[in-house]
Amino acid sequence: MSSADTVLLDRPGVSLSARLLRSELRLVFGRRRNQVLLVVLALVPVLVGVAIRVSSAEVEPGEGPPFIDRVSGNGLFLAFTALAAVVPFLLPLAVGVVAGDAVAGEAQAGTLRYLLTVPVSRTRVLVVKYGALVVFGAAASFLVAAVGLGLGAALFPTGDVTLLSGTTVSETSAIGRALLVAAYVSVSLAGLSAIGLAVSAFTEVPVAAMATTVVLAITSQILDAVPQLDWLHPYLFSHHWLAFGDLVRDPVPTGTLVDGLQLQAAWIAVALAVAWSRFTTKDVTS
Amino acid sequence: MTAPVLQVEAPRSAPDVDAAVRTTGLTKRFRGGQVAVDALDLVVPRGSVTGFLGPNGSGKTTTIRMLLGLVVPTSGQVELLGEPVPRASASVLPRVGALVEGPAFHPYLSGRANLVRLDAADRTVDRRTSSARIDTALDRVGLQAAAGKRFRTYSLGMKQRLGLAAALLRPRDLFILDEPTNGLDPQGTREVRTLVRELAADGCTVLVSSHLLGEIEQVCDRVVVMRAGRAVTSGTLEELALLARPSVVVETPALDAALSVLRRLGATAATADADGLRVRADLPDVAVEDVTRALVHADVPVRGIGRSGRSLEELFVELTGEGFDVVG
The missing domain is CATH 3.30.70.100 (Alpha-Beta Plaits)
Known part of the structure; x- marks a missing residue:
């Protein structure tokens, strides 16, 4: 019959399939739960911005989330404050939910067996799933930054921005720095996504994978706060999560930022290797 | 009770038979030691409609999962359409339409959106014909009217139909249908039988499993009867009828x-x-x-x-x- 000619188009192995990735993105972003997570994240700069606007309380530097004392002086700082507020918990929660669901959710629903018998190679399933997770993490970070910038500009004065280092840069440069911060946060979340994907490949219970991923993110930060464990700190995946503050200095001290990016690259490599070795050998019995 | 082993034909697969499905010594021992499939030699001749019978737990579904590369055999070989699985899965599975242990789709997507996703996953099809092929498949299982509804609102029969539609998304040479009549009313069961006959008339090979002989007796020309992971009988329906x-x-x-x-x-x-x-x-x-x-x-x-x-x-x-x- 008919299929012999079409089979020739097939190239086994890992070539990224744009069509399947688009389908995966529609799945992730079309899901009501994930949309709610994004809305909750977008509400953070709104809450912080409105709270600062309506309150007359003086905030001392060092109180509250980083940069919050500067927002009333320059609205663009709302983006930095909001990102600093969501990085420790809300963003890892959102990414943990979506990443933990990635493989385990399809396994539990049984859709995994139909995807694999299409066939989609298991490596390709992981590549596409991970690609969608990275996009989701980036979308979440940039959403918070964009709402922060927009609302900050609407509620507070803007203009040239005085950085932490005392130097003043243009508004455009400040917006550029906010976007760089979002990009740095996206890379941090790409690391957590890889870990969540690996966890997800080990179970058919998505809730367990989500909870494990979020617990790992929190545990990593707790360990990072214990001075007696300082030998361990450089290896914790959350260690440089807040290093993006350096992007608000001039000139930008790149040392810690580069350390952070390298740390994420290492975690991504290890976690994806674990996910791959597990997922490509396991029996799909769900 | 101990069933007599009524051997209508030698179980050792005659290598000269042109087989759409052939397993040799196929065995699956799960962790924990349970042997789900035990040295199974299964031959489904090309062009046949073969019934895969056995009570629940007799190893039918595990066998089907091994045929499709979902479960790795402990030992033994699988050949689909003459090619080894899972080594040649990428080239052979597009020619195989499968229903495995009931339909499973994303509950919050519509029936049609679910088919779009499966079609997007298939790198061997022409995406320009996607929408036409999806319509044809939906028409063929009578689900066109409900195609826009979310999968979670479907009745069991509609879910089963959507599963069949997914198997029909493109022309196939072999269909492996695990309990396709499960959950269907008598009318639906009749429709599935008609569909299987149509597929066979088109020259496709069909392996259809059931725990109810009556469900598939009318469409099969051969049967393989499983018990406790082994094939206790295989042969044509006439040969089986002779025993009966x-x-x-x-x-x-x-x-x-x-x-x-x-x-x-x-x-x-x-x-x-x-x-x-x-x-x-x-x-x-x-x-x-x-x-x-x-x-x-x-x-x-x-x-x-x-x-x-x-x-x-x-x-x-x-x-x-x-x-x-x-x-x-």
Whole structure:
């Protein structure tokens, strides 16, 4: 019959399939739960911005989330404050939910067996799933930054921005720095996504994978706060999560930022290797 | 109970048969030691509609999962359409339409959106024809009207139909359908039978599993009966019917002599049971006493003779064991 000619188009192995990735993105972003997570994240700069606007309380530097004392002086700082507020918990929660669901959710629903018998190679399933997770993490970070910038500009004065280092840069440069911060946060979340994907490949219970991923993110930060464990700190995946503050200095001290990016690259490599070795050998019995 | 092993044909797969599915010594031992499939030699000849029968827990679904590369065999080989699985999965599975252990789709997507996703996953199809192929598949299973509804609102029968539509998304050479009539009302069951007949008429091979003989008896030309991970019988439905029809059973140590007498009397089919002590012949119009006389005349030692009659269903139960006989 008919299929012999079409089979020739097939190239086994890992070539990224744009069509399947688009389908995966529609799945992730079309899901009501994930949309709610994004809305909750977008509400953070709104809450912080409105709270600062309506309150007359003086905030001392060092109180509250980083940069919050500067927002009333320059609205663009709302983006930095909001990102600093969501990085420790809300963003890892959102990414943990979506990443933990990635493989385990399809396994539990049984859709995994139909995807694999299409066939989609298991490596390709992981590549596409991970690609969608990275996009989701980036979308979440940039959403918070964009709402922060927009609302900050609407509620507070803007203009040239005085950085932490005392130097003043243009508004455009400040917006550029906010976007760089979002990009740095996206890379941090790409690391957590890889870990969540690996966890997800080990179970058919998505809730367990989500909870494990979020617990790992929190545990990593707790360990990072214990001075007696300082030998361990450089290896914790959350260690440089807040290093993006350096992007608000001039000139930008790149040392810690580069350390952070390298740390994420290492975690991504290890976690994806674990996910791959597990997922490509396991029996799909769900 | 211990079922007699009624061997209609040698289970060792004759290598010359052009097989759409062939397994050799296929075995799956799960962690914990449970043997789900035990040295199974399964042959589904090309162009046949083969029923894969057995009670729940007899290893049918695990076998099907191994055929499709979802479960890695502990030992043994699988060939689909002449190519080894899972090594050649990428090239052979697009030619195989499958329903595995019930339909499973994303609950919050519509039926159509689910098909779009599966089609997007297939790198071997032309995306420009995607929408037309999806429409054809939906029409073929009668689901076009409900295609826009979320999968979670579907009845079990509609879910089953969507599963069949997914198998029909593109032309296939082989269909592996695990319990396709499960959850369907009599009307739906009839429609599935019609569909299977159409697929067979198109030249496709169909392997269709069921725990109910009656569900698939009418569409199959061959059956394989599973019990506790092994194939206890395989053959054409006629061969199986011979075992079930009222037939003369002669207990004798001289099998060949008895067979030739029975054939002379007009038996269209006569076989020896696997235990080598009995022959069975299809002689509806000859009285048992006449058969006895003919055997004695031919000096065939007769230890016992009688008629046996069983329905196919009774035979099936005899082969697979009574219910609640879970082998764990």
